[in-house]
Each structure stands twice: as structure tokens, then as C-alpha cells.
Amino acid sequence: MWRCPPGLLLLLLLAGQGALGDRRGRWRRELAPGLHLRGIRDAGGRYCQEQDMCCRGRADDCALPYLGATCYCDLFCNRTVSDCCPDFWDFCLGVPPPFPPIQGCMHGGRIYPVFGTYWDNCNRCTCQEKGQWECDQEPCLVDLDMINAINRGNYGWQAGNHSAFWGMTLDEGIRYRLGTTRPSSSVMNMNEIYMVLDPGQVLPTAFEASEKWPNLIHEPLDQGNCAGSWAFSTAAVASDRVSIHSLGHMTPVLSPQNLLSCDTHHQQGCRGGRLDGAWWFLRRRGVVSDNCYPFSGHERDEAGPAPPCMMHSRAMGRGKRQATARCPNSHVHANDIYQVTPAYRLGSNEQEIMKELMENGPVQALMEVHEDFFLYQGGIYSHTPVSLSRPERYRRHGTHSVKITGWGEETQPDGKTLKYWTVANSWGPSWGERGHFRIVRGANECDIESFVLGVWGRVGMEDMGHH
Ligand SMILES: *[C@@H]1O[C@H](CO)[C@@H](O)[C@H](O)[C@H]1NC(C)=O
């Protein structure tokens, strides 16, 4: 079979002349190594056929790019050291190639066997029998197109690749990095405490809990792939509040694991839980410190039973409790139980939240997390419309809870002033602004002002003395 479309005839004639005259071209081609010493690397690829190109004799222009090199569709390529395109024999000569094709696929300069795999971010690519890669098409948690769109879009914040999220799907982010169940409507309607602003009281334009209460505000936690933000945000707010209300006599980092493993009534540990249940447990049972009962971590696809509760306590009268078990961490002996008074809900009002924060310490807030929030690296967050034009499965959200620690204002390059909350997340200290983020204030952005809770550490006179 010898095909030569009429249009190519001229090209062939010219190429034939070039082959005689152009020494440089020959030189290069003669120096180049054969392509098929180790067999045909892209056995399923269409090259000569794609261009409908087959040339007689030697035609150095009868060439195509091939896996970073050049392959030829001219007869001259059919020599001992072959640089023929993979489909040259098949398409131009109508015979099977003289080399057995390698069964496999190329990636990054390597040959993978059939059914071999590699990961392209969150998607697995598998080598098919025809020598072609086939990749899953899941939306990834770290999405480069989204990062670029946010950073080009002047939204007031910057996006980037948080390395712990690389390789996770968006679905996994929603499933394993959040973990607060939206409260039932009866809890949503829980009595609000109204913080009445005194007439003439003016709140400062900026406030940070760690400046008012140095050493009493704890660093952001890391929930890993445990969907237990209900326990992490509760432990975080309770730690700060116990420290503030005991005037620094006690400064425990309270144990999220104690809540995850022991507050099991209507709670799902690392599969999610409710804030009202968490506060009920802290009030009636109390928890030990994180040193005493450390976080045991959780893997994405971890099946099987959750770890059993390793801390128990008994009533001591007047509602106080005492541990009856040793610390799960055998190096720690202090197994004091910390408790709080009933949590209270604040009005969904910027000024009330600010006043409570300034007077009594950090507050807990429910928040709706959208796909772009995972990419936050700094600035004043608000949910962007960059995914609006994409299919539904790229636009996901789930309920989370966090600790609000302060507020402020910042003038943007365009002259606009943005008001924000400063918030501690539980995605570790390397996410966002050292584990914190800032989010637009006064607009109920992502529902962050809709369900805000405060609590008092249960601090007796005896606690003030002996620590
Ligand atoms: C091309 O190479 C094959 C295998 O070496 C050989 O059998 C065949 O005769 C060659 N064809 C031409 C046209 O030179």
C-alpha cells in the first residue's frame, strides 16, 4: 500500500531536492539515535496516518514530533536503526512493524506496564491495553484553574496550593476536613443572650484576643482528615475561655479526642457532630487536657470501629467531676477534668458578637465552607463566583465550625475598606495566615454570623488557688 495525496507530491519533490542539498538536515538526522531500539513506545499512536503522510526514499521533511523527538514517514527510516513513526509500517507499508510493540504507556520518560498507574493530583491514571492513559476526572481539592482565577480576580484574598490538600478530591475535602452538623431548628432557635451596648459605647476598629489576654489564647489545632470540627472548635473555645476566666490560673489545651471518643450520644466522632451536644458534654462530664488525652489522628478511608472512650469520671458534688481513669498518654499524670457552664447563643449581629468577644473572649461560630475556601492563603476571604460556570460537582459546600478571635479593617488597593473577623481554623498552623483566616465582617459571609456561641469556664475559688 503506497499512498501519496496529490498535494503532497510537490512537497515530496521539494523534499527530495532538499535531501540532496541540505547537508545540515541529514547531519542531524544521522546523528540522532534510533527511536526503536527498545521497541515502539507509543504503539497506539497515529502519526503518519494523522497527517496522511508517506514518502518515498529519503525525505527529511516527512517528519513529525514524537515523544520529545522526531519520527519519519519516509522509506529511509526503515533501516537497521529505525526512526520510523510507530504507525509507519502499518499505515505506509501495510505490514506489521518489525519490532514487537512494547505493551505499556509512557509518562515522565518512563514506560509503565498495562494497568500501571500514576497520580495526577487527585486523579488516578491507568495505562490501557492500547497503550493509552485513561485518567479519572474528579474535581480536586487543589484546583490550579481555580487558584489562577481567584488570584487574577481581585477578590481581596490570595489562593494557593496547601500541600496537605494536594492529591485529595473536592469530595474528600468536604467529607474529611469539616464535620459540624447543622443544628436542628430548635437548637438554632436556642435562647439568644443580648449583649446590650451601653449608650455611647463605641467599639474599637480593631481587636485581637491574644493582645488583650497574652498567653491565654491558644494556637490553631489540626483536625487532619478527621471530620470532627465540632470537637476541635469546641475544645479551642473552651481552652481560651477557661484560661481567661481563671485569670490565667489554668491554661489547658483541652482534648478534642476526649470529645470525639467519649461524647458519643448522637455524635459521630470523626464523621461529624453537633455543637450543642459538645457543650452539653463539656458542662456535664468535662474533658481532660490534650496532653493527657492526645489526638489519635484519622485516615481518609479509615473503616472499622472508632477508638473506645479512654477517660471516665465520677461526680464530686456541686456538679464537679473527678477523673477515675489514668491519662491515655502514660507519660502524663495530671488528669484534671475541665468543665464549663451552659453555652449561650449570641444575636446574629456584628456589634453583639464584637462586644462579647472583647469582654469575655473568643467565640465559636458555625460556617458554611465552599470549594474555594480550601485554597485560602491570606487576605480577607469572601466566597468567590469563580466556579459558577463549572458543572455542579465543582461547586460543593459543607458545614464547619471555627473560633473567632478578633476583628479589624483593611483598605484595599482599590481604596475600598473591608471589615473583617480574625478566625482560627483547625487545619494546622501552615494553612492560611498561620492557621487563621480573615473573613468579611458584617455581611454574614458564609453564614458566619448566624450561629455564634459563648460559654463560661466553670472556675471555682479552689481552682484559683492551687495551680
Ligand atoms: C523495511 O524493513 C523490513 C524489516 O526490516 C523489511 O522486511 C522490508 O523489506 C523493508 N522495506 C523496505 C521497503 O525497505
Ligand SMILES: *[C@@H]1O[C@H](CO)[C@@H](O)[C@H](O)[C@H]1NC(C)=O
Ligand atoms: C502542591 O503541593 C504539593 C505538596 O507540596 C506538591 O507535590 C505539588 O507539586 C504542588 N502542586 C503544584 C501545582 O504546585
